[in-house]
Amino acid sequence: MPPMGIVEAARPEVVFPGGERRPALGLGTWRMGESPHARASEVAALRTALEIGWRVVDSAEMYGEGGAEEVVGEALAGAFAAGALARDDVFVVSKVYPHHASRAGVIAACDRSRRRLRLDAIDLYLLHWRGSVPLAQTVAGFAELQRRGWIRRWGVSNFDVADLHELCALPDVADAAPAAGCATNQVWYSLGQRGVEFDLLPWLRERGLPLMAYCPIDQGALAGAAAPAALREVAARHGATPAQVALAALLSQPGVMAIPKAVREAHLRENWQAMALAAALDAADRARLDAAFPRPARKLPLAMT
Ligand SMILES: NC(=O)c1ccc[n+]([C@@H]2O[C@H](COP(=O)([O-])OP(=O)(O)OC[C@H]3O[C@@H](n4cnc5c(N)ncnc54)[C@H](OP(=O)(O)O)[C@@H]3O)[C@@H](O)[C@H]2O)c1
DSSP: OOOTTOOOOOOOEEEOTTSOEEESBOEEOTTOSSOGGGHHHHHHHHHHHHHHTOOEEEOOTTGGGGHHHHHHHHHHHHHHHTTSOOGGGOEEEEEEOGGGOSHHHHHHHHHHHHHHHTOSOEEEEEEOSOOSSOHHHHHHHHHHHHHHTSEEEEEEESOOHHHHHHHHHSHHHHTOOGGGSEEEEEEEOBTTBOGGGTTHHHHHHHTTOOEEEESTTGGGTTSSTTSOHHHHHHHHHHTOOHHHHHHHHHHTSTTEEEOOBOOSHHHHHHHHTHHHHHTTOOHHHHHHHHHHSOOOSSOOOOOOO
16 A cells, blocks of 8 residues: 555665666565466566566576576566667666686676576676685676676675675775776665664765665565554554555665565555655654664674575
8 A cells, every 4th residue: 555645756766886876676586486387477577566667676696596587587578578668777686696706607607697687788796695706706707797798887795894895905896987896785684684784884875885775674574464563653654554664764764775575566566655655754753663673782793694
């Protein structure tokens, strides 16, 4: 149900290094592409999402072992063919497995991903999490992918501040032009997992890097009738839903993009409306949410799933 009394005003955006602006709300695709039986309905869900207005899609070679990328590719190809969407309108994110993250491995994995996505270039390509391959090798692979035009930007995921320090100290990263350096860090960030607010989010903000928040509704735990009372109370005050409040709390933070996953049309529509709610949360709402989901008072280990 869309929040009542809230006009669809300015939609929150994030700004990537170099000035590229993209919506602060994107669509996750984990758990998609895992079953051939669900394929058609998942492609249809993606098409519906694009019709609603979703313009950022987050995927990974890991999801359904390429199946999610195939779902995204089929949906995008259909939308392009129907003239419903231009390539530049949509921002497609994918990720490489750490065990494919050698210089040569990154190039081979990216080629497989862009074929499944049916795209010449992936807009943002992330190292899914840190593995045993030296970061310098992975960065060299990303640089080669940019030279070939197979990716537009690169970034990382599940990196804490110490990992980012190490990454950004590499000469190829430290001296890179804005669009050629690390563009983002994708981590678990939700009202239930606020640890990143202690140091990681400020660190990224200081350097002008957006944070991509995964599991923004804690995989459904912050949604529906079983959501924590504070969310239900704030939602009731705005004629909104708990999931919309959970998303709006993130979307109203500068430099944060949230990427909830949904295949059900009702969820896609409901979550889309969270952008309008982001501007409507007031100090009383924030105080209620902070009381129920306290800000971190000390460094916490990075949450991961
Ligand atoms: N980089 C990483 O390591 C990493 C890790 C985890 C996730 N991710 C990315 O982040 C995305 C989001 O995380 P996630 O999928 O784990 O969790 P999530 O987005 O927090 O939650 C997704 C779940 O919530 C349900 N849902 C969505 N909107 C809802 C609503 N309005 N009301 C009730 N239920 C709702 C979905 O149901 P339906 O699907 O049935 O609609 C789905 O079961 C992933 O899909 C993936 O793209 C990245």
